[in-house]
Amino acid sequence: MEYVYSGNIILAVLLFAIGALGVVWRRHAIAVFMCIELMLNAANLAFVTFAYSINDSMAAASGSKPLDGAIIALFVMTVAAAEAGVGLAIFLRVYRQRGTINLDEFTLLKD
């Protein structure tokens, strides 16, 4: 089953890169936000994969168990949920004031 671990690490790397690419490419605030969620998901996947891939000798050497990484992933999910709630409320408010959520339009500090 080792191929699942290696494959998942590669998958997490690719997903993170795709998310970073999307954050830079997309101009839509919600789309950028979704790409950030993608990156969080990739980090989660890497966490769980690294945690589950340790075997008994590694666990004895480092003192950590497979569950530790999985619980960190659970916390990451909670933080992502909180972040999504507040972020989307901010977008709604900005849309009400400015009539758009295209990130290129927000140049108040620049001008």
Add this chain to the structure above:
Amino acid sequence: MLIFTYSMIFAITIVSALIVIVSRNTFYSAISLIVTMIAIAGNFLMMRAELIALVQLLVYAGAIMVLFLFVIMLLNLREEEETPRSLMPRKIAGLLLAMIFIVQAAYITLSIFNIDSVRDPIVLTEEFNASQEKRAEETGVNAFAETLFTKYMIPFELTSVLLLAAIVGAVAVGLKEDKRQAAPDAPQANLQ
């Protein structure tokens, strides 16, 4: 057989993630992101992380993405138009960033993981079965709850405070302007 399933999940994850960033329509992006999340839950299942897969489905594919879809519907969005000044340099910068991430992560991963350890998956020997059963016991829901409520008690409680703060913040930010003004002792917001 298992490797076939795994390759399918892998391909679905990558393709749907690419659709998320390529699609011009934000709604399609959101739907595709849901597919990505479900595929990632499949990835967790392949590692026998059942609880994490379940939470991934419930929290991400369920709650968070429904929130996204609600906001997309509330905002009445047109398709994203590209402003001319931002075309090429940004795309090149994005590609560079992604390349740097991939190279860095590949370097770190290759220095940690031993590629030779990628063995033939069909090793259903007695020893393998025993280790799988032991692993399932170590990472089952019981063990999970025990660790979460003992070793990680304080972070868990702090998480509930964080969620409460997020609820209050979201309501405060999302409140309509006139309602905020109607409050008797609210300061007259004159930010414009």
